[in-house]
Amino acid sequence: MSETTPRQQDAPEHDILAEIQAEVAQDLADERPPSGGPAYQLASSLVVLGIGVAAAFLAYGYGLGSLRRPGPGLWPFVVAILIVVLGAVLLVVGRHLDDTEKFTRASLLVLVGAATFVALGYLLPLIGFEIPAVLLGIVWLRFLGGESWRSTIVISVLTTAAFYGLFLYALSVPLPHLIAF
Amino acid sequence: MDFSAFLDGFGVVTQPGNLVYCLIGVVVGMLIGVLPGLGPAATMAILLPIVYSAHDPVAAIIMLAGIYYGAQYGGTITSVLLRIPGEASSVVTVFDGFALAKQGKAGTALGIAAIGSFIGATISIIGLTLLGPLVAEFALDFGPPEYAALALLGVLLVATIGNGNTVKALAAAAIGLLLATVGSDSFTSADRFTFGSLNLEDGIDFVVVAMGLFGVGEILYNLEERHGKPHVPAAIANIWPSRKELKEAGPAIGRGSVIGFVLGVLPGGGAVMASLAAYAAEKRVAKDPSRFGRGAIEGVASPESANNAAATSSFIPLLTIGIPANASMAMLYAALLVVGVTPGPQLIDERPDLFWGVVNSMYIGNLILLLLSIPLVGIFVRILRVRPAILAPITALITILGVYTIRNSVFDIFLMIVFGVIGYLMKKTGFEPGPMVLAFVLGSLIESSFRRSMLIFDGDATGFVTRPISGTILAFVVLVIAFPLIKRAFRRRSTPATAEAAASEDAPREDSLR
Numbered sequence: 001m002s003e004t005t006p007r008q009q010d011a012p013e014h015d016i017l018a019e020i021q022a023e024v025a026q027d028l029a030d031e032r033p034p035s036g037g038p039a040y041q042l043a044s045s046l047v048v049l050g051i052g053v054a055a056a057f058l059a060y061g062y063g064l065g066s067l068r069r070p071g072p073g074l075w076p077f078v079v080a081i082l083i084v085v086l087g088a089v090l091l092v093v094g095r096h097l098d099d100t101e102k103f104t105r106a107s108l109l110v111l112v113g114a115a116t117f118v119a120l121g122y123l124l125p126l127i128g129f130e131i132p133a134v135l136l137g138i139v140w141l142r143f144l145g146g147e148s149w150r151s152t153i154v155i156s157v158l159t160t161a162a163f164y165g166l167f168l169y170a171l172s173v174p175l176p177h178l179i180a181f
Numbered sequence: 182m183d184f185s186a187f188l189d190g191f192g193v194v195t196q197p198g199n200l201v202y203c204l205i206g207v208v209v210g211m212l213i214g215v216l217p218g219l220g221p222a223a224t225m226a227i228l229l230p231i232v233y234s235a236h237d238p239v240a241a242i243i244m245l246a247g248i249y250y251g252a253q254y255g256g257t258i259t260s261v262l263l264r265i266p267g268e269a270s271s272v273v274t275v276f277d278g279f280a281l282a283k284q285g286k287a288g289t290a291l292g293i294a295a296i297g298s299f300i301g302a303t304i305s306i307i308g309l310t311l312l313g314p315l316v317a318e319f320a321l322d323f324g325p326p327e328y329a330a331l332a333l334l335g336v337l338l339v340a341t342i343g344n345g346n347t348v349k350a351l352a353a354a355a356i357g358l359l360l361a362t363v364g365s366d367s368f369t370s371a372d373r374f375t376f377g378s379l380n381l382e383d384g385i386d387f388v389v390v391a392m393g394l395f396g397v398g399e400i401l402y403n404l405e406e407r408h409g410k411p412h413v414p415a416a417i418a419n420i421w422p423s424r425k426e427l428k429e430a431g432p433a434i435g436r437g438s439v440i441g442f443v444l445g446v447l448p449g450g451g452a453v454m455a456s457l458a459a460y461a462a463e464k465r466v467a468k469d470p471s472r473f474g475r476g477a478i479e480g481v482a483s484p485e486s487a488n489n490a491a492a493t494s495s496f497i498p499l500l501t502i503g504i505p506a507n508a509s510m511a512m513l514y515a516a517l518l519v520v521g522v523t524p525g526p527q528l529i530d531e532r533p534d535l536f537w538g539v540v541n542s543m544y545i546g547n548l549i550l551l552l553l554s555i556p557l558v559g560i561f562v563r564i565l566r567v568r569p570a571i572l573a574p575i576t577a578l579i580t581i582l583g584v585y586t587i588r589n590s591v592f593d594i595f596l597m598i599v600f601g602v603i604g605y606l607m608k609k610t611g612f613e614p615g616p617m618v619l620a621f622v623l624g625s626l627i628e629s630s631f632r633r634s635m636l637i638f639d640g641d642a643t644g645f646v647t648r649p650i651s652g653t654i655l656a657f658v659v660l661v662i663a664f665p666l667i668k669r670a671f672r673r674r675s676t677p678a679t680a681e682a683a684a685s686e687d688a689p690r691e692d693s694l695r
Binding site for chain 2: 083
């Protein structure tokens, strides 16, 4: 982070800055879950590399043209090559980094959360937003958040009602809805 | 400077509708600043759909701007009371802020922080008011090569200055540039990376990408990280600092404001960087540096003035050149494009109502924030008692319903979820979504400027270097790439000494924080 501090030649300030950054990093690290280790680094570098190779291949197919008359594929091709290079560098230097986070049992919560998003997306055009919104509230509050049933129901219904007012009346945007007045 | 346009700007802000939006913006900003979890960029992303439906685009932009600088005020509160920075830019405030709170001086720390924030921001707005028109006039001469170089520098700086590993940030940025090419090519209308999907023909909407990577990504990430229990802060008293404390903090506020203003203007700079640098500077000029970390009032005053000054001055590159300096400014850039305004040097002449309306709204917004954070701070502290579990479904619903309302498109919902999952996975594997979003937003500008330049230069790429302004900017690009490598080589030689110094410095601080 310190690369562009003004007067970067100024050694004492630079040292203090680096020191504070280390303290901050240490402080934040205390609160984070365990690091994922080399396997996570390897997998993520391979994904970057894969994206780069696939994009370079496709971009080449779109036609590179020349520098005088760049084709549609030239710019994506240049960017894709850059991604390949960065992916390769990561493959080598990334192994010893500790900036990943292990997937734990708590990561399943994320999966459930994402699933409720998808379900809402499917149901919205079919049965309007009210019922799916209340259901999403129930899942998030009761099962993901551990709230009591009473507050779960009250908050879900009130939130949905508030959004009904906000979107349909205050902002008057056409949102598919079941209940019409 | 066109003085009457400046005054007309106040006319724009004082319209009741705009004042209400400004108030909503700063209150929302303050709230999300107080609540750890969602940052200002994510909140701005989630609220982007409002820009489509607001009756007046200027009001919506004023509101989004308010969220950004409002968050800088709110972030302090949790740093001081709970030792949890509400925002990344308040991380260093934790050291002395929490130490002061433990000595029963939480109120003083918050009061000084609020006053420092207000002064820092106000100095910075005055700087913006005076400097903005000059920069815009200078930038009017920029052609495609300058824009290509400048946008490239912006992306590069955001990637190298952000948190985390630089190579990873650069990879994220490069993938962002690639995402920007999806859709029909504007020069040849050939389809690129659409895989036959008509929905992708027009390219991927940056609002959807930003809402996914920032909004949904953070919501999902917080779902896993959340610890369930609410934080109960101690009661605070004596917000108004004494005359002696003000005297002590005064010079620190001044230095912090100047450092913040300067660092905020640089692309890639911004509030986080500025608060760190200001704290470092304060520690360096102090007669007795060992007080820091044990409740030095300067250690709160300076970084808090700096982060607000930087948050304000980072509007300069966006409003006068059209290059967003950080992820939050990229959201504002997106919002301006949505309302049909291309940010750039012509903005100040073509839309003086918007330029001066937004700039002058900051004078008023900061005044509101000063009122909110001194007399009304107790209310915001209470918000910390709300359990995070209750807020999560509400933000989730705002995000999904919001993205749908942009185009009444279910496809957008699913695309946003996909980017949300990508954002979550990126966070888990140490890739920052910020550089990706910024590169994505600037991607088409870089590509079209690059291609236009090649046409101007008739295929001769050396033209980038021989034009004086683009050449200078590219020299900076090279410097940014080369500097960390040189520094690493230099560090390797001097590692043992600094490591020792850091270790001896670390021990007392640990005690003061527990």
